[in-house]
Amino acid sequence: MEIRTGRRSDAADVAALHAESWRKAYAEIMPSSFLAGPLLENRLELWTRRLDEPHPGAALFVAEEAAEVAGFAYVIPQSGGRLLLDNLHARPGRTGSGIGGRLLAHALAWAADEHPDSSVYLEVLRANTRAIAFYERHGALRTDERVCRFEEGFELPELEYTWPVASPA
Structure with missing residues (x-):
């Protein structure tokens, strides 16, 4: 597996994976009408x-x-x-295979190199317990709790997790 910088030509593949991932991970969390709607077109x-x-x-x-x-x-x-880690997705059916961990490590290393004084955080739906366990295993700390309001007219509780700036040795 290679991790590379994304390019314009990746838009369709990334959008398809994003929609597929949401439909799988959020099947019991988000309204089915939203997940069955024009999610792919939106992504x-x-x-x-x-x-x-x-x-x-x-x-x-x-x-x-x-x-x-x-x-x-x-x-x-x-x-x-x-820095907001706005998306981290592994292809459904491939979760648990190390893809997410490698992408996360790559993103955190990039952040440390490019933005050494910045913490990295993400927002995760509270009901997404599998993702929460993954982030906690990888050193993220819960730093906030709020409600996420979706443009489509629904709200869901979300948590914020943060990887603090590494302190100098």
Whole structure:
């Protein structure tokens, strides 16, 4: 497996994996009408925009295996100096195979190199217990709790997890 920087030509593959991942991971969490709706089209619009007009300092990392996108991670600088790990997905059916761990390690190493004074955080739906366990195993600390409001008109409780800035040795 190779982890590389994402490129414009990855938009469709990343969007398809993103939609597939949400449909699998959130089947019992998000409204079925949302997951059965135009999710793929929505994700394609998002990734096309993100890759055509990149946010300054943002980075997409793609795990590729046998010419297939096996996973991806997206990190975006936020106001206040923190970095948001906005997406971390492994292809459904491949979770637990190390893809997520390798992508996370790659993203955190990139953040330490490119933004050495910035902590990395993410937001995860409270009901996504498998993801929460993964983040906790990989050193993330719960730092906040709130409600996530979706444009489609529903709300779900979410947690924030943070990897603090490494202290100098």
